[in-house]
Structures are given as structure tokens and as C-alpha cells.
Amino acid sequence: MLLRKVYRFQMRPTKAQEELLCQMAGAKRFVFNWALARRRDFYEANKEGISAKQLSSELTDLKKQPETGWLKGVDSQLLQQALKDVDRSFKNFFEKRSRFPRFKSRKREMPSFRIPQRVKVEDGKVYVPKIGWVRIRQSQDIDCKTKSATFKRDATGKWYVTLTAEFEMPDVPLPPAKxxxxxxxxxxxxxxxxxxxxxxxxxxxxxxxxxxxxxxxxxxxxxxxxxxxxxxxxxxxxxxxxxxxxxxxxxxxxxxxxxxxxxxxxxxxxxxxxxxxxxxxxxxxxxxxxxxxxxxxxxxxxxxxxxxxxxxxxxxxxxxxxxxxxxxxxxxxxxxxxxxxxxxxxxxxxxxxxxxxxxxxxxxxxxxxxxxxxxxxxxxxxxxxxxxxxxxxxxxxxx
Incomplete structure (x- = not known):
């Protein structure tokens, strides 16, 4: 039986690293809002939803444009994850688990982004693609294989990394309780x-x-x-x-x-x-x-x-x-x-x-x-x- 475990550590970035983290969070917010507007406009024009493959291709073309070329400096998986977040928001809306997706605001939303792969923790540091190694307050060892990482700044201004790991639990009957x-x-x-x-x-x-x-x-x-x-x-x-x-x-x-x-x-x-x-x-x-x-x-x-x-x-x-x-x-x-x-x-x-x-x-x-x-x-x-x-x-x- 496959189970999940979550680790959360406080990050200790330098000023330069903190600026890069904010830029990556801003890029994620920008792509999320762009994808949301694109899906809404496409439906109004064609009365059908745009496919995930087409939206991903349009994102690739968006990074080639001069005014949005700065997206090339952001991790590609982060941007693809923003598209998945939009898709999940619409799915939750259609299944009546949430309201219609709304645009993310820099003032209302806490800076955050998710990277599904290539994030690792070693010797009290976390590796963030496009940024490098960032110090963390590692309170415990990670004894499982990590699957994804979410980076978020809270209301106090501190950055945290949340690592999702998976581990195998023996699928055998529990011993009887006395x-x-x-x-x-x-x-x-x-x-x-x-x-x-x-x-x-x-x-x-x-x-x-x-x-x-x-x-x-x-x-x-x-x-x-x-x-x-x-x-x-x-x-x-x-x-x-x-x-x-x-x-x-x-x-x-x-x-x-x-x-x-x-x-x-x-x-x-x-x-x-x-x-x-x-x-x-x-x-x-x-x-x-x-x-x-x-x-x-x-x-x-x-x-x-x-x-x-x-x-x-x-x-x-x-x-x-x-x-x-x-x-x-x-x-x-x-x-x-x-x-x-x-x-x-x-x-x-x-x-x-x-x-x-x-x-x-x-x-x-x-x-x-x-x-x-x-x-x-x-x-x-x-x-x-x-x-x-x-x-x-x-x-x-x-x-």
C-alpha cells in the first residue's frame, strides 16, 4: 500500500535568492491568469473547452514572444504546473466543489509555486531549479522518496518548502489488539x-x-x-x-x-x-x-x-x-x-x-x-x- 508523507521546513534564503523566489511565484501567477483568460475566451468564441495539449503549445509560443521572453528564465515544470492548477480549478468547479476560478492577485494571494520534480534536500539545504541550493531549518531526516515540492511565503514574510514523499506500507492484516x-x-x-x-x-x-x-x-x-x-x-x-x-x-x-x-x-x-x-x-x-x-x-x-x-x-x-x-x-x-x-x-x-x-x-x-x-x-x-x-x-x- 502506497502512502504519502509531508515534510515542511522553513527556508533561509539570501536576499538575492528571496528575490528569485518572488520572481518564480510571480511567473506562476502570470501563467495561471493567462491560462484562465485563454480558456475563458476560447470557450466564448468556440463554445467548447481548449485542450491541455493546445494550451501547452500556446505557452511555448508565449515564451518566444519579446514581451514575455522573461518566462524562459523560469523553470518549465513550474509553468506547466500552473496550467495543471487551472485545469484542476475548472474540474473542481464543474464537480461543484468550489466556485468559478478567479484571477490571482499579487495583493490578495501569498507568493507560492510548485515544482513536481528535481527538488532535493541534502545537508540542511534544498535545491530549487534555476535558483540553486537554499538553506533550510531541517528538523528531521527525509527517509522517503520525494515526489513534489511547494514553496510558499507566509504572512510573516518567511518562506517554507513543503515536500511530498511516498513510502510503501506492508499490505498485511493488522495484529489483533488486546x-x-x-x-x-x-x-x-x-x-x-x-x-x-x-x-x-x-x-x-x-x-x-x-x-x-x-x-x-x-x-x-x-x-x-x-x-x-x-x-x-x-x-x-x-x-x-x-x-x-x-x-x-x-x-x-x-x-x-x-x-x-x-x-x-x-x-x-x-x-x-x-x-x-x-x-x-x-x-x-x-x-x-x-x-x-x-x-x-x-x-x-x-x-x-x-x-x-x-x-x-x-x-x-x-x-x-x-x-x-x-x-x-x-x-x-x-x-x-x-x-x-x-x-x-x-x-x-x-x-x-x-x-x-x-x-x-x-x-x-x-x-x-x-x-x-x-x-x-x-x-x-x-x-x-x-x-x-x-x-x-x-x-x-x-x-
Whole structure:
């Protein structure tokens, strides 16, 4: 099975190299806009689309013209990739995945370009065709064959290279997961994650911590005159604060997901309705927690490390169902962090949900043949009490 891995490194170009990078990004933007206008005009004149072969031939003729001869100094694959980007934009539009392609603006778009081949990394440097070797902050080794490279300048003015690599994953069945090495995770806002093992992870709230700085930086930007150098410096200062928040959040998520994948053979989580939650009064906290990014990282890391991931249906009543007696508390509200069951037990809402998620996840793994159902003494490991509650009123899980 062929999988992809992405590496992203910050570049450290000289002033001359940075100018060349901007020129290549400008050439890509120019060809993209030219190809978009050419396809639009051709359709209006002929009522049919222009072929990719004809458009590529016209690009070759365009480079021979005196006023656009400067395109010869740009990598040819970069320009061909711009034509592919236009074609992909139209394809997404016709398949109703995006709006009609629009022209790229130098003020609106961040400078970027993609080169599909001939980019390599050696000794802390990346080779860019037509530019040469550019220093990078290489934080890890590349152990796969790279397929393409994307160069982009962010809002803070720093250049980054994103390398896409491919590697072969053995296409063999995963080893079965032992129930004692499977964990259920209840995600939330009061506690970012509560594990069925009893561990709790407090929410970092990176955006909340930087909110005052962001407000001051935004006010300072709004007072600057448009087009001035002071406004550009204020914009970069605001972008740096946002970048720090984003980096802290990514660092927290990567460390936690990596720890979970390395520590357990199976992980069980819920399929939360994040879009619906983002439309509630808790929208800011939901976005700050980045629960969707947490799941995305778990999905690909479990594949890379050959571990199991079970995703529970969002309507499963994990919080309302008592894990011991199987009673359902239909009166449970979001404010009830601890509730008393009819059997007399005092229940921690999140820990109870994590246990129920693990039990339901084990059912999925057993059904798929990925988990063992007997312990060392031959006794049944997973509880069977939930089966008699399969027709209970479903719960729309809200954190």
C-alpha cells in the first residue's frame, strides 16, 4: 500500500535568492491568469473547452514572444504546473466543489509555486531549479522518496518548502489488539481529553491566552494608513502572533496523538459534529481546541504505526449510559458534570463516557476481527449489557 508523507521546513534564503523566489511565484501567477483568460475566451468564441495539449503549445509560443521572453528564465515544470492548477480549478468547479476560478492577485494571494520534480534536500539545504541550493531549518531526516515540492511565503514574510514523499506500507492484516491495550477517549472543552484509563488532559486554550495580544495588534493595524510601511509592519506583527498560537496548538496536538499511538494498540473516539458545534455559543472554544485536527492526526498516525482506530457513531449515548448497570439518564444536561444513577452510583460524566466509548469501540474491533475477546483466564472481557439497550433513545453528543 502506497502512502504519502509531508515534510515542511522553513527556508533561509539570501536576499538575492528571496528575490528569485518572488520572481518564480510571480511567473506562476502570470501563467495561471493567462491560462484562465485563454480558456475563458476560447470557450466564448468556440463554445467548447481548449485542450491541455493546445494550451501547452500556446505557452511555448508565449515564451518566444519579446514581451514575455522573461518566462524562459523560469523553470518549465513550474509553468506547466500552473496550467495543471487551472485545469484542476475548472474540474473542481464543474464537480461543484468550489466556485468559478478567479484571477490571482499579487495583493490578495501569498507568493507560492510548485515544482513536481528535481527538488532535493541534502545537508540542511534544498535545491530549487534555476535558483540553486537554499538553506533550510531541517528538523528531521527525509527517509522517503520525494515526489513534489511547494514553496510558499507566509504572512510573516518567511518562506517554507513543503515536500511530498511516498513510502510503501506492508499490505498485511493488522495484529489483533488486546482489550487491556485499547483506550477510549472522550473529547471535550472542560477537559480536552478524558481517557478510559483515568488520565485527563487539560485544555491548553492557546487562542484564549493570546487573545489580549491579538486585540492590541489588530487595533494597531486598523490605525495605520493603508499602503504605508507602518501598516505592513503592523500586519506582520499580527501574523506573528497568530503563527505562535498555531505553532503551540500543533505542538500540543502532535505530542498528544503521538503519545497515544505509541502507548496503545487501539484507540476509540467519537464522530463529533464539529460543524454543528462551531455554530453554537461555544464556537470560539471549539475552534481553539482543534478537535478536528486531533482526529485527523490520529487517523494517519494509526495507519503509519499499524494501530487500530475505532470511530463511534455520534448518536451513541456515551454520556447518558451508565457503564455498570446500563441505565439511561435522559435528563442529563451539559452542565451536569457529575450525576447520580438510579442504582445509587455517583458517576463522573466524562470518565463514564470514555469507558462507554471503549466498550463500543471494542465491539467494532471484534466484529472486524481486530481484537481478542477473551482474557488470560478465558473469561469474556467486553461487557454485554449494552446490547439490551440498543433501542434506547439516541443522544446527540454535545461537549
Amino acid at each position: 482489550p487491556e491495550n485499547v483506550v477510549g477517549i472522550d473529547l471535550g472543552l472542560k477537559d480536552f481529553a478524558v481517557l478510559s484509563s483515568g488520565e485527563r488532559e487539560a485544555p491548553p486554550k492557546h487562542y484564549r491566552a493570546a487573545e489580549k495580544k491579538l486585540k492590541r495588534a489588530q487595533r494597531a493595524l486598523s490605525r495605520k494608513q493603508k499602503g504605508s510601511k507602518n501598516r505592513d509592519r503592523a500586519r506582520q506583527q499580527l501574523a506573528r502572533i497568530h503563527q505562535k498560537v498555531r505553532n503551540k496548538r500543533q505542538d500540543f496536538l502532535h505530542k498528544m496523538t503521538t503519545s497515544l499511538v505509541r502507548g496503545y494498540e487501539g484507540i476509540c473516539i467519537e464522530d463529533l459534529s464539529l460543524k454543528g458545534m462551531a455554530r453554537t455559543k461555544l464556537a470560539k472554544s471549539v475552534s481553539d481546541a482543534a478537535l478536528g485536527e486531533f482526529r485527523r492526526q490520529l487517523e494517519y498516525k494509526t495507519v503509519w504505526h499499524r494501530k487500530h482506530l475505532a470511530v463511534i457513531d455520534r448518536f451513541f449515548p456515551s454520556s447518558k449510559l451508565h457503564m455498570e448497570c446500563g441505565a439511561i439518564n435522559d435528563a442529563l444536561t451539559l452542565a451536569d458534570r457529575v450525576w447520580t444513577c438510579a442504582c445509587g452510583a455517583v458517576i463522573d460524566r466524562d470518565l463514564n463516557a470514555a469507558h462507554n466509548i471503549k466498550v463500543e469501540g471494542l465491539k467494532q474491533l471484534v466484529a472486524a476481527g481486530h481484537a481478542e475477546t477473551l482474557n488470560a483466564c478465558g473469561a469474556q472481557v467486553r461487557p454485554t449489557l449494552i446490547s439490551r439497550h440498543s433501542a434506547v433513545k439516541q443522544e446527540s453528543h454535545v461537549l
